[in-house]
Amino acid sequence: MPTLGKVLNEIEELSIDDQEFIEEELHNRIALKRREMLVKQCKQVDKEYKAGNFKTGTAKDLLRDLND
Numbered sequence: 001m002p003t004l005g006k007v008l009n010e011i012e013e014l015s016i017d018d019q020e021f022i023e024e025e026l027h028n029r030i031a032l033k034r035r036e037m038l039v040k041q042c043k044q045v046d047k048e049y050k051a052g053n054f055k056t057g058t059a060k061d062l063l064r065d066l067n068d
Helices: 004-012 016-050 059-067
Strands: none
16 A cells, blocks of 8 residues: 555646646545534434433533533
């Protein structure tokens, strides 16, 4: 498997247009992965909420719980 350094060196040898395409493609793929992670987290939170695994309270209660 190629190392990150080798991959970057190979990318550096490409034209500026190709490098910009790679930059944009990576940006889009990272954004997609982040959205997928957020959807997964939201589904997990919804599942826990429906199962009753949550607490209610004030901001003061939250801070107290975080400090315990």
